[in-house]
Amino acid sequence: MNNLWKNIKKFPLFIIAVFIGFFLTTIQPIFKLLKNKKQKILIPVIIGTIFIITYNTLRLMLEIE
Structure with a gap:
């Protein structure tokens, strides 16, 4: 024990x-x-996309207008 x-x-x-x-x-x-200059723009786009998808999913699940 x-x-x-x-x-x-x-x-x-x-x-x-x-x-x-x-x-x-x-x-x-x-x-x-x-580290790659061309891919630096990719990070904010990915983070923004994830944020928008999460926001819309929660808004639809909670039925917030």
Whole structure:
């Protein structure tokens, strides 16, 4: 039983590590794209597109006019 509580105490640290790893893995290719001058315009377009799609999806799901 003592071993169970040790594992439960470690779980929040594991979740934080997973989130940090996810964001680092996701952001790393974006920084590689920023090294090329032609692709610098691509990043704001992609971020804007993701924002617009998310906004419209939430607006339609929540029936906000």
